[in-house]
Amino acid sequence: MTAIAAERPTGRRTFRLREAAGRAGVLLLVLAALWGLWEGYRWVWSTAGFTWPFPVDATTMPHLHSIFSALFQPSRTNGPLLIHVLLDSALFTAKEAATGFALGAVVGFALAIVLAHSRLLQRGFLPYIIASQTVPILAIAPMVVVWLGSLSVPAWFSVAVIAAYLTFFPVTINSLRGLQSADPRAVELMRSFAASRWSILWRLRVPASLPYVFSALRVAATGSVVGAIVGELPSSIQDGLGGAILNFAQYYTFQPTNLWATNVVAAALGVLFFVAVVGAERLVVRRAPENVA
Amino acid sequence: MSSVAVQPVPRGGMARMVGRRVTDWLPAAIVLVLGLVAWQGVVTVLHVQRFLLPKPTQIASTFWTDRHALWSAGWFTFQEALGGFVIGSGLAIVVALVLARWRPLGSALMPYAIAANAVPIIAFAPITNAWFSPLNKSSKMAIAAVLCFFPVLVNTLRGLTSVRPSSIELMRSYAAGELEIFRRVRIPTALPYIFTSLKVASVLAMIGAIVGEYFGGSIEALGVQIKNSASLFQFEVAWAAIVVACILGIAFYLAVALAERLAMRWQPAQGRE
């Protein structure tokens, strides 16, 4: 199997460029297709006057360009531009989500390390941790926030606690699975070097667990943003995206585009967190390509 | 020569086997009992205010006295979750089949489906409330449906395209067409992936229904009752409602898990998950 050595380097570079251009092209196509679908659906439904599933007009389905232009108008008379308001709210929510994410991830991982070393503790606590994944945890968000608020915990921190809560469970379960996934023969090898338990942990189990941990972090990235937004609902926090959503929801019939624009920013925030985790994963974890058809 | 896998009976016979089971769940049972006792004890000893954190016994009694209202609210919300689950998952499976058939389309769109899953869909609840009236179940069904759609789509598509190359070669050696390959190989291979994602979707549907109600909904709904009682500091009612939500969530999940066991009887018994 001779490799054609001389021609590789330049071939690779142009291939990469073509690949990147292709991806950008697909992105534009998808955006254009979505825009087309939206406006097309809108046009067909409003012209024909269909009322199922819901009637289409400027309130229920604003034009995409109206949503976009609303960003560059003041949200209330003589106030700052909507986009400034939303970016500030997004930053506020992002801080809550990030704090919660970090907190939940660290505590979850630490707990997984403890559980990995004690079968007894595993059997005692793991069933509840697993079962809690089937439970609508987010449902207790308002309660937790109100309760912590009455204990004089600053409001934004109670919201971060919700985000931490949503991060904690998947991280614990996946980290545990990851820590236990180390090849037994690799463990035997380390024992043959008279490695201590601590050393085995940090040199073998933790690196082996990384793919699993990141898979949980991807879920947690979204979860912490959702947790932060939902956590802001019951408290009187006006500064975050949750507050903005409630605010604009009240005036929806007058200015529907504001709420839609808020959702676009919230979506962007969620995707940003997700992409950040995926990016970190690419840097930290090297995985073998799958062999599938 | 035969090495057909058989469950070994441990030395010491039946008694040992039963004994082993007990040590499996005993720690968890102990933790549960200790947890409840500690909760009750701490609240009593520290004289924690009732409106801050009620005792388990108080929650239990509220659960009992309000059981009719709570269960009918639970049923209302469950219908929203179930409807959203069926619509979202059904649509996702159909779309996945189409995208698996036309691969270039599927692989181009996959990253977008994954990214869409990262969007806080729940933030659209006020908008669905505007589409369908907030009192209408459809508003929450829509949220639940969208929440279910993307995870089921991504996982089903992954399952349909994770076939070993030699399986495809085998089918080609039988001169099988694309449709036959789909029917005989890709769909059965995808079943475990589909059921895993359906389990996740069942949880998401419940969350979508309940949390969607936090943005506004009928007073007959569970989520509205949780929110209202929490804001009025009636935490016993709120916790009792949460218990109902948990029970329904677990029951939904177990129902899907049962369907999985029935549909895939050919799987060896899974240790965990």
Place this chain on the structure above:
Amino acid sequence: MSEQAAAVEIKGVSKVFKGGTTALTGIDVEIHPGEFVSLIGPSGCGKSTLLRIVGDLIAPSEGQVVVNGKSAHRARLDRDYGIVFQDAVLYDWRTVSKNIALPLEMGGWDRRRRGERVREMLQLVELEGFESHYPWQLSGGMQQRVSIARALSFSPALLLMDEPFGALDEMTRERMNAELLRIWEETRSTIVFVTHSIAEAVFLSTRVAVMSARPGRISTVIPIDLPQPRTALTREAPRFFELVTAVREALHLGAEVEPAA
């Protein structure tokens, strides 16, 4: 048992993959009906590629393959061959019986005929009693027997085997070799067999095609004149060792001579 054994003619076949790798070049071989021909060679000599070209699973860059008097493509569409891979490729969701019946279902056989043929095949590979077992309940050797039963279920004129016993331990492998020869005697189909093991190639075949790499080509074809039927004693005969040595030397020779690229 099979209607007839196929002849395989490989004329001037070469294969260059996208990216410029030459897997095979100038392959010319004629396989007579009822023969058992092994392809043996180092990694990268293209033996698996050649097998797949015969099965029309890969298209050759040059040359043609004639199977049973037809093009390889036609032969595949007419289901003239069965194929066995290194791993059994059984479908987890089907029982042993249903796995064996797979090609029959696809060939439109009715239920009664399918049932009869599956029973015959189970007898042939000595797996009676395992009809309703699932693949995960069987050992590696048993799974391969199911795979062989499936490949033979529709009595193909040609059997293609790609290192089918490669994943088994030595003793199981020798036993499976004996089984395969017994089955071959009953079915009398043509067999093209890819392997890494010199002893296996010599024990099973009527001829051994020795391949070399870079680029993949057939360097020698060695006729194996050991008497049939072959038994465990055959492995101890002096002639066996002579032939094994001949194949080994041919492999070394092929490795030394590298034509200019």
